[in-house]
Amino acid sequence: MEDINLHYRFLNWRRRIREIREVRAVRYQERYKRMLKNGDTLSYQGNSDEVGCYVAPRPLSKGNCYFEVTILDTGVRGTIAVGLVPQFYKLDHQPGWLPHSIAYHADDGKLYNGNAVGQQFGPKCNRGDRIGCGIYAQTFDAALVTVFFTKNGKEVGSVVVPVTRDGLFPAIGMHSLGEEVRLDLQAEWGSEEEDSVMMVDSHEDEWARLYDVKVSGTLLEYVGKGKSIMDVGLAQARQPLTTRSHYFEVEIVDPGEKCYIALGLARRDYPKNRHPGWSRGSVAYHADDGKIFHGSGVGDQFGPRCFEGDIMGCGIMFPRDYMLDFEDEIDDWDAVDVRPKQGRVENLLYLNDEDEEEGEDPEQEHEGRKVMVFFTRNGKIIGRREVVVPDGGFYPTIGMLSTGEKVKVDLHPLSG
Template sequence: MDDINLHYRFLNWRRRIREIRDVRAVRYRDRWRNMFRDGDMLRYHGDSDEVGCFVSGRPLSKKRRYFEVTVNDTGVRGMIAVGLVPQSHKLDHQPGWLPNSVAFHADDGKLYNGSTVGQQFGAKCCRGDKIGCGISFDSDDGQITVFFTKNGEEIGSVEIPASPEDLYPAVGMHSLGEEVVLDLNADWRAEEDDGQMIVDSHEEDWSRLHDVKVTGTRLVAALQFRAEKGQKQWKLGFSVTTADCLGIAQRSWIQWFYRKTVVRREQMGEGARAPRTRG
């Protein structure tokens, strides 16, 4: 009897696993209409009176917060739209036309934010241009910042009341000959100064470090300190040997940096001399 019960439990477990897989398959399935898709290539496939729309099956997230579209052909009118929509977005409408959707349209350079009336946002796009769209998680008031790029440069942003899990990458088309290449795994990083280690201060609270460059046996670093009050800025460059680096493990890096700062400023004759700390 126990063997029979275990057998039925096993069968129920396998059935439950299949049901979960089927639900996930439907949830994360890409949707498109009036388009021909071949891998990452999307081409308009309609009569120009109907909108063609593609919606990704997966929303944006912190690990996947940006996607990009390369315009292979603008077709007759170049009515290509790139943006974000809810999962239930109707495929017979361009991204940005319906509520809770936002998109940049390549034919007129306008931003459409839940309306069929757009606002001037950037320049028109042509063949070979790359249009990107991403989200920022900096806001804490329930708003999501959606930004757009063209050929690797940000052209603007807009805040919308939405959560990341409700924003799905979407591409719209509306004329014969339009064709794009979609990259849902594109990478977007703001420009940073190479070879610099940046330390931000919020009223004497050191928050983060960036690039550190090692050359041979010497650690070469440039530190930039920014004071929030007074908007005063100064930079300090120095180099230390690997023996000095070993000392960092024996004391906090803040104490180590403070000692180096005091010594350097004394050598340069800048400001009052602060007392040195012992290691």
């Protein structure tokens, strides 16, 4: 009799464990509506009249208190929301619209805190931007937690909100055709290594324009879709080349799928969806085919193709008497010590004009000063091209166009 009782107790125990597992499986299950999920990519699948929403399977916790979303495509309206919601949030509402939810909306930069009417909070976000959301770990044990939002790794602002019993779950909302994001639920943010954070910020400040390009220290990574020639990722430096800083280099860390990497110079208002060299006011050396493009979508054979590990360089050979419009605002040009690093291109600041290439100038109808732009591969000059300097100067510009491409940039390889 005792054996029978033990047998029934064992069966009841197994049944209860199975039920607990089933409950946990249901509890920790991601939910989404009017969205297509492919790996870590979410894309809107509605008709722009209805909201699509995704809710992560687990709430934020002390051990995992932050997540990020990279905007791959803003679609028609860019109505992308990133925030936190209760576990069983209604999937036909944007995060932040309903009670106990909060979200930062990319299209208007507003914060929605349990209300369909938002408050001005931060900057708008576009393709290539990273929106982050987290909870300060030290507030988890309180009835109220402090939720903060970031844009491209920098904090935008924070707000104190009440916590639901089951916690707050990462959520993404979309509301127009073509919207697409990449979700990283294991992202990290903080100041554990202040020096590292300062390094990333300082290098990020060197870039005036970033489209579909992610900056991490000196590393640039293409984060665009890479499906058509309109998906160019562009990075343009904040400062133009001058007689003081006349050369820069790019090392190919990862060629990606196609190695559609271009290095060159472009005018300040260069189109964001055009590879360097394709449009007026630009010249560039393309790694995939070794061609030079000078204000035209048709390139000329110029040098060897470049691969992983190769270092591509671009600079200007300024004439001795050359003076930029803004140079007189800077004192003591000659006091700058310019020494090439070992294994890098020698200082070509002033060279003779002999052996210059006679090239067709697509900008010859525009009056302007001409300079000789040169390109290098692994420290050796592969060719030159005479070009007209656009108003405002030539800005170091890098283009990428296929998935997985990464380059390491040195905007000042000849200094120090």
